[in-house]
Amino acid sequence: MRPPEPVQVVKQRRDAALRALVEGVPYIRFLGITFDRRGDELTGVLHYDEKLVGNPLLPALHGGATAAFLEVTAMMTLSWAMLWDDMERGRLDMGGLAQGAPAHLPKTIDFSVDYLRPGLPRDAYARARVNRSGRRYASVHVGGWQDNRDRLFAQATGHFLMPTRE
């Protein structure tokens, strides 16, 4: 039996795969979204910026920025779950990923956002749960919060078309 891989090697491989997945998408960079990783769990972070404001009087985050943040988190969580399986089985082409070819992006079929309270002018966080993931379709729920994890400011459910796999 082979000895387990050193923890740093595992961590580096996983972080590199996540970075390649996220950094390949210009719109994610434009919005200023990053992802924190604990094992296979992802938390999306929307870093506050003035360009995300939709109501300058309150001020509050734009509903469109909030929707996009939730959709990006749902899509990345879904992609990450697929990629994770491949990565752990040693089937992932890390070279291709490094060249910025996100072969694992699902397509959004529909997305329904529920705005619970105004988005405050500060960082926001979101976590998604894949409720069902089949060969062709997936259903994902995502919740976003700011100061209190228990007080969501927005949540959403979306259906995604899974990418065709070779």
Next chain:
Amino acid sequence: MAPQMSGHDDRATEAARQFIAALPHCRALGMEVEAAGGGSVTMSMPWSEALVGDPRTGVIHGGAISALMDTCGGAAVMSHPTGALTTATMDLRIDYMRAAEPRQRITARAICHHVTRSVAFVRAEACDEASDKGPVAVANGAFTLERASGE
């Protein structure tokens, strides 16, 4: 005052332009009001490298299209003759029919088709320049409706 349902008009379009110009996220996405009035608004947004969701194809991210439709929906509520003071999105459902053609302008049209005392209902659709292919996305939303106190 009798509400005027004459559709788009210059004063309402100018009011909508000023409303949108004051919103940083809309400026960041390059949104423009084409026409407004009578509870319906047309807005557009240019394709930009920064909005791309799939770098292999150059297709714009759905989130940018939903931001345009959300804004257009809010503007439609504000332009409705019922005379809203402010509005906020309560819920918005978007169906993505097809990928938008890369490098084409996205145009959204939203109609506030029904209002109650405190809720406004909106339908919207977004098209690229390939109008023969039908809309890129459609949306349905419910918006809050704040009226002047005493009404």
